[in-house]
Amino acid sequence: MDLADALQARRSVRGFTSREVPRDVLTRIFATAQVSPSWCNIQPWRVVVTSGVSTKALTHRLSQAAESGMISADFDWPGDYPEPYNTHRRQCGKALYEAMSVARTDHEARQKAWMRNFLAFDAPHIAIVGMDKRLGLYPAIDVGCWLQSVLLLATSEGLGTCAQASLASYAPAIRDMLGFDEHIGLLFGIAIGYEDSAVAANNCRTTREDPTANVRFI
Numbered sequence: 610m611d612l613a614d615a616l617q618a619r620r621s622v623r624g625f626t627s628r629e630v631p632r633d634v635l636t637r638i639f640a641t642a643q644v645s646p647s648w649c650n651i652q653p654w655r656v657v658v659t660s661g662v663s664t665k666a667l668t669h670r671l672s673q674a675a676e677s678g679m680i681s682a683d684f685d686w687p688g689d690y691p692e693p694y695n696t697h698r699r700q701c702g703k704a705l706y707e708a709m710s711v712a713r714t715d716h717e718a719r720q721k722a723w724m725r726n727f728l729a730f731d732a733p734h735i736a737i738v739g740m741d742k743r744l745g746l747y748p749a750i751d752v753g754c755w756l757q758s759v760l761l762l763a764t765s766e767g768l769g770t771c772a773q774a775s776l777a778s779y780a781p782a783i784r785d786m787l788g789f790d791e792h793i794g795l796l797f798g799i800a801i802g803y804e805d806s807a808v809a810a811n812n813c814r815t816t817r818e819d820p821t822a823n824v825r826f827i
Contacts, residue, residue, distance in 0.1 A: 615761040620815075622769030622800070623705075623725070624808020625732040629660060630801065634766055635734065642758040647751035653740045654755045657787040658801075660734050667735055667783060671727040674779035683742070683780045683794035693822075701815050708813035722810075726775040730810070732800035737776060737783065739793040752796060759799065769804035772797055 610618070635658060647653060659667050680686070690698050711718045729735045738756070740748050756772060763770045776798025789795065804811060 610765045612761065615764045619760055619764040619770070621771040621813075622802075622804045623730045623771055623810035623813070624805040625730055625769060625800065625802035626805045627731070627733060628803050629733045630768060630803070632660075634768075635801070638759060638762045638766060638768075639736075641762055642755055645751070645755040645758045647754065648747060651744070651748065651751065653744060653748035654752045655739045655741070655789065655793050656736050657789070658734060658736045659787075664729070664733060664735055666786065667737075668728045670782050670786060671776065671779055672724065674782040675724060675727045678779070680778045681781055682774075682778045683739070684796060686774065686778075697818075704815055705810060705813045708811075709809045725810075726773060729773070729776060729798065729800035730771060730808075731805075732769075732771070732802040734801040735776060736799040736801060737787055737789075737795060738797055738799065739777070739789055739795040741792050742794040743792055749796070756797075756799070763801060767803075768801060771800040773800060776800075 639656070639658070643652070674681075706713070706719070706722070709718075709722060711722060713719075736759070738752065740752050760770050760772065774797045777795035780795040784795065
């Protein structure tokens with residue numbers, strides 16, 4: 610699969626089979642992603658990848674935290690989405706809930722769907738990703754480059770992924786378990802595994818603006 614095909618094929622998968630990914634495949638993905646660019650080659654991404662009982666323990670802690678308290682993320686989530694960002698966000702949510710046949714007024718079903726985030730949609734592997742808070746904002750650009758590498762490499766291996774801020778939204782509940790020191794702020798998680806095509810959420814498709822909405826040539 611070439612780069613353009615991987616870009617077109619990649620999407621957020623929200624339902625996985627229980628089949629684990631062979632360790633050599635996971636190792637190959639993360640080893641190759643290690644050559645992603647970074648400012649002054651600082652390579653700021655810090656990652657813990659779970660499998661088996663570690664994944665179950667992680668999702669148990671996250672689910673308990675989500676049921677019992679307010680979000681306690683290391684980095685602030687957006688408090689407001691000015692246009693056109695709010696329109697994109699709402700369209701994404703509409704497409705997802707329509708794929709799952711969940712009505713806007715069905716608050717119970719929407720809450721259940723939200724809580725699925727903290728199970729990583731039953732993915733057998735979760736990568737929790739952080740960076741050193743002492744470095745400020747700019748290393749997040751490097752982590753974004755690394756993230757795209759991981760997602761495209763996983764796609765080329767026939768895997769599904771979903772990058773999720775929600776998996777890092779209760780950082781105090783999982784920091785010690787995963788061995789992150791106090792200087793590392795948790796940014797997001799990545800659900801990794803084989804897509805379960807029977808899960809309705811995986812029928813969701815989002816659209817993109819024409820490139821001229823984002824890019825100008827002068």
